[in-house]
Every structure is written in structure tokens, then in C-alpha cells.
Amino acid sequence: MSFDRFDDPPLGFTAVRPSWDDLPGELRDFVTTLVGSAIVGVDVQSGGFTPGVAARLGLADDRVFIKAIPDDHVLAAKYRTEAETAGRLPIGAPSPRLRWHGTAAGWVILIFDDVDGRHPDLTPGSPDVSIVTSALSGMAALLTPSPIPDLPLASTGRIHQLRGWGDLALSPPEDLGGWERLHLQALADLETRWTRDADGTTLVHGDIRPDNLLITATDATAIVVDWAQPCRGASWQDITDLVPHLIMAGHSAEAAEKALTGHPSWDLATPEVITSYAAAFAGYWTRMSRQPAPPGVPHLRGYQRRAAAAAIAWTMYRTNW
């Protein structure tokens, strides 16, 4: 199966973000006062999906990272969740420190320590693969038990999102692939079983993708950003989320899974659960890629088509269907 048949930007670089100068003066003035310095450089980040501000700000003798979105935007609640989560991560978590968050000038604003880094290269043979898997393994251990107890359980928090075949089976789209059509009902039955083994005591990030990971320039460690959809669950979820991304980056499904071997959070997961989880991702992306593009995010659906192809390859490998 080919993953480069769509004319898309690089994986995960789908956001079209406002430039600093496009922002309301009141917001820029507020941030300038808050950080206590003139802003001498702005590096808008293209990674991610939300159309809010995401920029590295150069200050007179420091750097910060800012995320902001209008208070009445449909995604503002996610920014607030991220602020609540990031602000409660323990020392030692591989994530940037949240310096400040709040609402001003009609915008939800988060200010983090700036990370000088790049997104991981997940292609076969890249050293980043083991850097990232080890970091996620360590993170799962550190975040068990969850330092934030009052989070939705994974089985209820994630099931609304991470599924698709059941919906598609109600009214199969004309352009559904032959394999998907042939196995549609079986995939619909399979895609929810992972929830039986999804709950646990770990703080699960819930959105592990290359654009939410950074490899630091100074010491090549992996940093996890964007804690906008956390839940409490079993520890296999975050590390397993890498599999479709490893496949998109050129691994076979077998090689992608092999890259996780030896990490307890992966080794302890039952095979049936992983097979169902693969089907859930395939269903989710297959369903979502057929939705109209949300305003301000023109490349999202193309990315989801590629992701669906990867997750379908993973599901084929695991089911032998």
C-alpha cells in the first residue's frame, strides 16, 4: 500500500496559523506586558492541527512558547484542558513547564517554556525511534498512578472519537475500498473491544503523534507537548499510538510493532486488544477523512486519508483478513 498518493504537506504539518502581526493589538500588548520584555522574534509553528496561535517568541534574553485561541472558538475548551493538565504534570515529566495561562483580550492563552527542538524522524533506522519509544515508556511509568485523578476514563473518554466502522456500516460510502467493504461488519464488531482493557491508573496523553513530540537540539531527548485530551487509562495506549505513525514513516506493520518490543507498556498489552485498537484507528481515520474540512484546517482530511491507509495496513497485518 502506498502512503504518498495524496498531494499533502509533510505528515502532521497541517495547521494554517495566524502570524503574530495578524493578532489583535490588545492581545499582543497583553503578552508583551506578561512576559516583561519586547518580543524580538516570532517563529510561527506549522505543526499540529488547530488554527490557533502557536509560536516561539524571542524575548530580550529568554524564549517562550505561546498557544492562544479566541475564547469563543469551538476548540477553546481543549486549550483550557491542556492548561489544566500541563499545569499539574509532575517534575520529571518529559514536557515543557507551563509558565502562565488565562484569558485576556478575549483569548485563551498558554505560555510555556520554549523547547529548542525538531519533530522526530520515525523512518526505519532513525535513532529517534528508540529515543521516542523509551521516553513514552518512561513517561507511562512516571505517570502511574496518575497525578491527576479526576480525568475521564479511557474507555469512556476515547471511545467517542476512536472508532468509525460502526458509523460507516450504517451507510457505506460509495468510495469505500474493497477490503474495507468486504470486512465492514467484522471491523465494526472489532473496533470497540479495546475499551475492555483500556482503563487503568496511568495518565494517558491520548494524542501521541510526531507533531506532538519534539527531539531537543541540546541533548536529543524526546519531549511530549499538547496535553489537550488526557485520560486515565491502561499504560499501553500512548506507546501503541506510535504504530500507525511508524508505518506512515515507512515501517512495515511488523517492523513498527517490533520497535516497541521490550517496553513493558507494550509487552503487557494483550494481542486481542492491540488488534482491536488498530481497527479503531483505521475506522476513526477512514470516517474522519470523509468529513468536510473544518474552517482554517485545509490539509487535515488529506492527512487523515494517509493515516487511514497506514492503520488499515496495520489492521490487515494483525487480523490476516
Ligand SMILES: Nc1ncnc2c1ncn2[C@@H]1O[C@H](COP(=O)(O)OP(=O)(O)O)[C@@H](O)[C@H]1O
Ligand atoms: N514548548 C514548546 N516549545 C517549542 N515548540 C513547541 C512547544 N510546544 C509545541 N511546540 C511546537 O508547536 C507545534 C504546535 O503545538 P501544539 O501544542 O501541538 O498545538 P496544536 O494544539 O495546535 O496541535 C508543535 O507541533 C511543536 O512543533
Ligand SMILES: [Mg+2]
Ligand atoms: Mg499538537
